[in-house]
Amino acid sequence: xxxxxxxxxxxxxxxxxxxxxISPSAQDIDLATSQVMTSSxxxxxxxxxxxxxxxxxxxxxxxxxxxxxxxxxxxxxxxxNLKTVKFPADGKLLGNWAEGEKIAQxxxxxxxxxxxxxxxxxxxxxxxxxxxxxxxxxxxxxxxYNYGKLRGVxxxxxxxxxxxxxxxxxxxWNSKAYNACSGMPRFGHAGILTVEQIKDVxxxxxxxxxxxxx
Amino acid sequence: MKKYLVxxxxxxxxxxxxxxxxxxxxxxxxxxxxxxxxxxxxxxxxYEAKGEGLWKQARGPKNASLDKCDLGKGAGVVKGxxxxxxxxxxxxxxxxDLESRLLTCMEQLQGFNAAEIAKTRFxxxxxxxxxxxxxxxxxESRDMAFNLPQKHTQEKxxxxxxxxxxxxxxxPMDFSCASCHGEDNKRIxxxxxxxxxxxxxASTGFGSWPAYRVSAGDLWSMQRRxxxxxxxxxxxxxxxxxxxxxxxxxxxxxxxxxxxxxxxALKR
Numbered sequence: 001x002x003x004x005x006x007x008x009x010x011x012x013x014x015x016x017x018x019x020x021x022i023s024p025s026a027q028d029i030d031l032a033t034s035q036v037m038t039s040s041x042x043x044x045x046x047x048x049x050x051x052x053x054x055x056x057x058x059x060x061x062x063x064x065x066x067x068x069x070x071x072x073x074x075x076x077x078x079x080x081n082l083k084t085v086k087f088p089a090d091g092k093l094l095g096n097w098a099e100g101e102k103i104a105q106x107x108x109x110x111x112x113x114x115x116x117x118x119x120x121x122x123x124x125x126x127x128x129x130x131x132x133x134x135x136x137x138x139x140x141x142x143x144x145y146n147y148g149k150l151r152g153v154x155x156x157x158x159x160x161x162x163x164x165x166x167x168x169x170x171x172x173w174n175s176k177a178y179n180a181c182s183g184m185p186r187f188g189h190a191g192i193l194t195v196e197q198i199k200d201v202x203x204x205x206x207x208x209x210x211x212x213x214x
Numbered sequence: 215m216k217k218y219l220v221x222x223x224x225x226x227x228x229x230x231x232x233x234x235x236x237x238x239x240x241x242x243x244x245x246x247x248x249x250x251x252x253x254x255x256x257x258x259x260x261y262e263a264k265g266e267g268l269w270k271q272a273r274g275p276k277n278a279s280l281d282k283c284d285l286g287k288g289a290g291v292v293k294g295x296x297x298x299x300x301x302x303x304x305x306x307x308x309x310x311d312l313e314s315r316l317l318t319c320m321e322q323l324q325g326f327n328a329a330e331i332a333k334t335r336f337x338x339x340x341x342x343x344x345x346x347x348x349x350x351x352x353x354e355s356r357d358m359a360f361n362l363p364q365k366h367t368q369e370k371x372x373x374x375x376x377x378x379x380x381x382x383x384x385x386p387m388d389f390s391c392a393s394c395h396g397e398d399n400k401r402i403x404x405x406x407x408x409x410x411x412x413x414x415x416a417s418t419g420f421g422s423w424p425a426y427r428v429s430a431g432d433l434w435s436m437q438r439r440x441x442x443x444x445x446x447x448x449x450x451x452x453x454x455x456x457x458x459x460x461x462x463x464x465x466x467x468x469x470x471x472x473x474x475x476x477x478x479a480l481k482r
Binding site: 028029030033035036039041042043047054058066112113125126135 | 367370371374375377378379381382383384385386387388389390392393394396399400401402403404405407411445446448449450451452453456457458459461
């Protein structure tokens with residue numbers, strides 16, 4: 001067995017065979033994956049190689065694959081992400097829902113073929129149902145139709161509305177603050193949307209006059 | 215030939231006139247009708263015919279055909295090769311997918327510069343040749359079941375690497391392949407997303423590429439499909455026939471075991 005293994009290692013490219021076992025060990029797989037990632041990508045447009053450097057949250061959620069991360073780790077990821085949430089300096093959390101609808105519709109931005117000169121979209125309809133009139137919506141995330149209405153928000157500036165309004169801001173800013181391995185991008189934390197854009201998306205979800213809440 | 219052109223034109227007209235025609239029906243009805251129209255004839259068959267000619271034609275600096283190219287089942291054997299790729303090749307000591315293997319053959323047999331072809335933009339020069347070759351070769355395995363070999367250590371390792379890469383979240387939006395293709399019955403907008411982690415999703419997705427893409431008006435290879443996935447994932451640019459794309463091919467191909475290949479299929 002040992003002899004056969006040595007022979008096999010000699011034949012195979014050294015970079016991809018770090019050990020010799022019937023099935024590759026976790027260590028072999030990690031090493032080979034890191035070599036494969038490093039050798040396969042190049043920078044293009046605004047998509048530089050630093051995009052392959054994972055922060056602690058992405059590392060833990062990648063490692064978990066289709067399983068969930070353990071409860072303690074999830075909690076620490078959520079705490080770390082919650083600390084990144086920044087509220088707007090003027091204390092105003094809701095902008096214009098009509099602008100928010102445009103941002104929700106817009107799926108452009110941050111690919112290697114996009115220009116950084118144009119504003120990014122939120123890609124919201126890619127994954128969520130939002131207003132009732134848009135039939136072309138995705139199903140990766142939950143429906144957000146009647147988001148504010150279902151949560152009893154009749155006046156977003158009222159004290160009673162503050163917990164849900166603040167939570168929604170935090171969720172848009174950094175979704176991982178509330179769900180460690182959420183599939184949703186961290187729109188504020190990652191600089192995908194500006195503070196003003198997030199205010200407009202907030203209005204789309206929470207303004208009683210928004211089509212979302214009719 | 216004529217039939218395909220007509221189909222392509224009808225499809226084009228449906229796209230152009232879509233808004234006014236569809237206004238009289240519901241959007242969903244219109245889309246269902248458009249999809250049914252597309253299923254009628256597949257322009258990919260034109261690429262298959264062209265690819266067969268290119269496979270047999272003496273080309274390149276060495277003025278040789280690809281008749282002696284070994285796609286894994288012996289020199290010149292095309293039938294059934296596609297549903298066993300990617301696999302390990304002893305001569306290159308690498309796991310290779312269809313396109314990286316074709317690069318090897320085009321360099322060794324025909325004298326082309328593989329690195330140069332890998333750098334060429336999709337749809338240009340010898341990349342155009344590649345579109346027809348992959349259409350022909352995949353078409354020769356149509357309706358055959360995927361059965362990728364997993365005996366060699368490197369084949370096993372590349373499966374595991376592919377799995378890790380599939381779940382690897384990165385870029386400004388924290389996306390991985392699994393963000394879209396890790397669960398059943400998900401959509402982006404109205405586009406259904408196959409779950410590539412198991413059957414039947416794996417062979418439904420992986421097994422339909424290469425495909426003629428109506429929205430692009432061109433035949434896309436698996437390499438081009440993966441390249442555009444990574445673009446939308448907001449990742450940097452994966453090299454043509456790079457190991458990351460081959461590892462993903464092994465992962466999806468092994469997951470497709472038993473499922474039938476429909477490539478080259480027809481896509482929106």
